[in-house]
Amino acid sequence: MPVERVLSIVEKVNSAVNGFVWGLPMLILLVGTGILMTCLTKFFQITHIKHWIKNTIGGIFKDSHVTAHTDKEDTQISQFQSLCTALAATIGTGNIAGVAAAIASGGPGAIFWMWIVAFFGMMTNFSENVLGIYYRRRNERNEWCGGAMYYLRDGLGSKKGMRHVGSGLAVLFSVFCIGASFGIGNMGQVNSIAVNIKSAFGIPAIATGIFLMILGALVIVGGLKRIASVTEKLVPFMAVIYLICALIVCIVHIDQAGAVFTSIIKGAFGMRAVGGGIVGSGVAMAVQWGMKRGVFSNEAGLGSSVMVHSSSNVREPVVQGMWGIFEVFADTIIVCTITAFTVLSSGLVDLETGVVISDQVSTALVAEAFSTVFGKFGYGFIAIAILLFAFSTTLGWSQYGSKGFEYLFGRKNVKIYQVIFVAFIVVGATMDLSLAWDISDTLNGMMAIPNLIGVLALSGTVMKITQNYVQRKILHKDVKPMLSALDHIQTVHEEEIKKMAV
Template sequence: MQQLNDLLALIDSYIGGSDWFVYLLLGTGLFFTIYLKFPQIRFFGHALQIVRGKFDKDGDEGDTSHFQALATALSGTVGTGNIAGVALAIHLGGPAALFWMIMTAFLGMTTKFVEVTLSHKYREKSEDGTMAGGPMYYMKNAKATVFGKRINLKWMAILFAIATVLSSFGTGNMPQINSISHSMYATFGIDHMITGAVLSVVLGFVIIGGIHRIAKVTEKLVPGMALIYLIGALAVIFYNAENILPSLSAIFVDVFTGTAAVGGFLGAGFSFAFNRGVNRGLFSNEAGQGSAPIAHASAKAHEPVSEGMVAILEPFIDTIIICTITGLTLLSSGVWQEKLDNKFQNTDLEVLTYVYDENNQEDKDALYSHLSGKENVPMFSGQLNVVEGKITNTLTLLHARSIAEDVRVLKAADATDPTATETPYSGSLTVTNGKVDTGSDISIYGKSLVHSAPLTAEAFTRSFFGEYGQYIISIGLLLFAFSTAISWSYYGDRAMTFLLGSKSVIPYRVVYVAGFFFASFADTTIIWTLAGIAIALMTIPNLLGIILLRKDMKNTVNQYWKDFNDEWGDKKEIAPKKSETV
């Protein structure tokens, strides 16, 4: 399993985890923001009016309303990225990572506007009578101009559709149930497999009904789950009111310098905070990934730009509001820099040859260089000797990017005795180049930094609700992540429809539900690494596609405002003047 994770991490380092990918993502958003004259600001109010149905017409073709399409797309983005993803970004890059998540969202509002408009413009009606759209359809049906020649992007459409199917598992399926099952186990003690089995059955019933049932479920889930989460988060923030201003300062002050070591946090440089912030920002709001346009393509509308404007609201709600609130709960509560008692995951664990003291500046510098990939410290290889649960070797265990304390090694309980519990282990464990082989019956516990959903759950206990706050996270994560899995099943089946026709949808849904179950008890780190790869494989062709169709986009927006002013100008509707249009 460790070798698989190392291979996936290596692949991810060349695509989603690379600097060029980050610049491609931000650069595309920045280009269209300037090219279209900041549509995320100028069209924001107009987008709100469209969502309310002010300009709807009888006979508009589609399967869902503007609000249902927005809710479906939001349910696909508001998920573990908002709860676990923010915590992971701050864990890796410090408070400054949250700033880059917000900046990614601001530019992503324009990217969403472009990709949704083009996808809605070139959507088709599938064999079963439902609308089918998304980047694969604009790539297939639109003609791009390159060096004065008109070219077809169908090969990119096929690549994107294949990547969407993979990403439906790597983004919307496996990370979601994995986070749910871990949260339910940590909070209520429910076995991972039981959680996976129950929710897999529910998921199957929902997605069999297709987009109509999905839209009805998500339009009710999204507002409710957002309200529950908001109450819990604000309870943390105001309970720690004295830390609000220092937390805001930490987000912005260290943007270009990185975050220095504090508490159990060993520090993070600018490049790491920047890369992880943008990467987690994309995972959270999916701007540029091309997923949301698939949901918006089902919306009832007589022209595409209005639906593109609806999409502007997604990164704003998902990242600028919800992720910022999550970040403030983590920072104001202080849990992001505290060592907490937890069960160590082997993929987050390293055994170092020498003893390191985080109170010693030289040791901290050495560990910081190791964690940032600049200069590795010596890894231990040999036998780890354990007596009554205590490691007797003189060395250092590094877990979750922090020096582990109060380490305990326990042996699994007797499976035939329902009353049995874990007991202290005595014996030896083999360590190869810093990695421990614990087998299936040995677990290592101790105090270290934590990340992802467990970190956010801990932050929610530092509030007016006390220990009950963790239940808000468990319920919120259940609703957020489950709704994401529902939406991504639709994205995947639209991609399968594009590739193999409507008959392939049912087999795909069966595999999707099966994967959902098995991921409930898989290793978390591997799931997140796989998700990063899948995201990149969708994003790259989508970004290249919208850049090649930039003139098409500008002409479409210009035509929209011309038609809009002709129809609504005498009704005192506020629309951009001719001098303000793109």
């Protein structure tokens, strides 16, 4: 059978699966899970907003006081390092290219629906992290191992008659995770870097690929501690620089702020036709693209970031859950919103109809918005931003894939995965990735299916752990803490807490 025929069949099959995975039923499931967890936790992201801000971003400078004691031999990482590693994977091309795609396909109204999916996604991510910490365990190297595969196997699997279902879903999740790590987590990101660097500076893709492969090998093969130490420095730096430049563009075009906000709200509810189409289809496109790109950007519900959040040295599941809330807040409510205002305020989109006036697409649309203020520097800056954003995403996803590989084949075989992952960086830089991107996009979405089944099945457990935390830490009641599903870890954590209290 000719190669073209095989590729054609693969493309058709993938297109059909992708249509379901990222179709309306899946988006309803994703957002529906967030709505359920929001209700079960009594709108925790709003009712305890002061508490979670104080105990996440507000506690960074006293990190040593709120985390467990570590020594040179310990393999765990701090809460802030776990956040940065997770943000490294979530703050990526989705925050630049994804926002531009949402506006181009769904009109300005898509941004409103990105906000909605992020609001409820905060509690989906919260729930994943709570379950990740609660069901995690140590491996032979004393590293914490947690994630959807563990709460599927040990949480869902512990329910009557569900042992084999839980174990099967855990294996499926791990397989989909490994596949997605090579696609969206590796080749897709590296290809974006190579294309942007070539267009901005004329550097050949192969040269970029070899450079990134060497750099990736130095960090990735070093393991989680090295990835965490790099992302801890890289993520805040790149996010702050990008946001400062984007805010400058917004300030220069501040006179457009009212029109931009009005366009977003009207486009979201079909008060005007999006892209000149009929109102009904305009709303549908705004909803679909806003939700799809929102989920793609912050990954809430995919079960990805929980694998690195579970490696934190925190004892309280809810504390790491609050970092999950902050992660979605920072990724979508802050970074994506500022990117959207940068594009919409720069005159590249007709705010009356939602039509993109510019001929540019994807990252180039954002680059053109920056160029309205910074000139040619705007294009170079976005190319560098994509380099940092996308490479950090590759680092984060290498850890996700490692955890999926470890679950299936054991800790001692992870180096095999890491070597193959690093080698594929060059492949990603030099090949046409349209089909590979589409397949990995499908695998990325398929991760969400077993993960969301686990979150929904264990929603009662999340509710109990959250109530337990609120009673102890906010209402100051004397209640036995819920820290781990494993008795020996629960006992150790209780003893550590007692020692700290003394």
